[in-house]
Amino acid sequence: MTLDPNAELVAAWMRGAPGADHALVRHYYGGVRRFFDLRCTHAADDLTQQTFLALFEAKHRYEGRSQFKTFLFGIAHKQLLRYLQSQEKGPRARRYGTESGEATSLSMVAVRKQEHQLVLMALTQLPVPLQVLVELYYWEDMSLAEIAEVVDANQSTLGSRLARARELLRENIAAMTRPGPLRESLLADLEGWSRALGPVTAAANRSNS
Numbered sequence: 001m002t003l004d005p006n007a008e009l010v011a012a013w014m015r016g017a018p019g020a021d022h023a024l025v026r027h028y029y030g031g032v033r034r035f036f037d038l039r040c041t042h043a044a045d046d047l048t049q050q051t052f053l054a055l056f057e058a059k060h061r062y063e064g065r066s067q068f069k070t071f072l073f074g075i076a077h078k079q080l081l082r083y084l085q086s087q088e089k090g091p092r093a094r095r096y097g098t099e100s101g102e103a104t105s106l107s108m109v110a111v112r113k114q115e116h117q118l119v120l121m122a123l124t125q126l127p128v129p130l131q132v133l134v135e136l137y138y139w140e141d142m143s144l145a146e147i148a149e150v151v152d153a154n155q156s157t158l159g160s161r162l163a164r165a166r167e168l169l170r171e172n173i174a175a176m177t178r179p180g181p182l183r184e185s186l187l188a189d190l191e192g193w194s195r196a197l198g199p200v201t202a203a204a205n206r207s208n209s
Contacts, residue, residue, distance in 0.1 A: 014059070025052050028072060030206030031140060034107060035076050037205055038124055039131065040083060043110065044205075047083060049148045051076045064095045069140065070149045077132065077150050084128065105162075110204030111197070115186055119193050122172035130165040137162060138191070139198035 009027060012025060013020040032051055036044040054075050062071050066095045112116050123131060129151070136150060144162070148155040170187055177183040186193055 002068050004069075006068065010064075014062070014064075021056065024140050028069070030202040030204075031069075032072065032076055033205040034139070034201050035073065035132075035135065036080060036199070037105050037107045038120075039080065040087075040127060044106075045085060047076075047079050054079065058155070065147055067146055068141070070146045072138065073092075073136065073142075073150045074152075106204040107197075107201040108198050113180065115193050116197055116200065118173055118176055118182075118186060119169070119190070119197060121176065122169050123194075125172050126165060126168055129166065130161060133161055134165050134194065138194045139201065141198075150158060169194070 008029065009020070009023060013024045029048065029052075033044055036047045040047065050052040051072070055072055058075065076186065108117075108120060113122055126134065132151065133147060136147045137144070142150070144155050144158045147153075148158055151158075160164060169190060173186050173190070174183065177186070
């Protein structure tokens with residue numbers, strides 16, 4: 001297991017140091033809210049709060065054997081699945097991020113470069129499991145082994161899914177752009193453009209905390 005860069009913060013939280021709860025939330029809030037932002041924008045704030053409440057309730061279960069972030073996002077992933085399942089069973093199904101009257105995604109508002117906008121739009125067209133995989137891999141800088149813990153899946157399966165996600169992103173971008181410098185720039189360094197969205201979208205979601 002790689003060294004947790006936030007080990008001191010997590011350790012302080014684990015021993016109940018004064019102010020540690022607030023510091024932990026402040027540090028991870030942007031990433032957790034962003035996790036919900038594109039898929040269920042109108043409920044992102046509530047789901048973020050529910051995730052941290054569930055984290056505090058599950059504090060005794062974290063034993064430090066894995067990265068804290070995988071533990072936290074494992075909780076967030078369960079919140080997301082529970083929410084999506086409840087919406088599918090509701091009186092009217094929702095197409096996430098597209099329903100008329102729904103709140104605007106903070107991540108979408110934050111991006112300024114056309115390249116970033118196109119990559120983000122291409123990402124939102126992926127199936128939800130692939131969206132989650134791409135975001136955790138590129139934006140949270142998680143390894144496939146860590147993502148496997150978050151989503152409770154086989155690591156080798158996730159490798160195949162990530163390859164498929166990249167392929168679909170390229171197809172989506174090609175479909176949204178004309179032949180020329182813009183398309184060539186995106187397709188030549190799709191991973192770089194995808195990773196560059198991480199700080200932008202995290203900062204946008206932190207601003208709502």
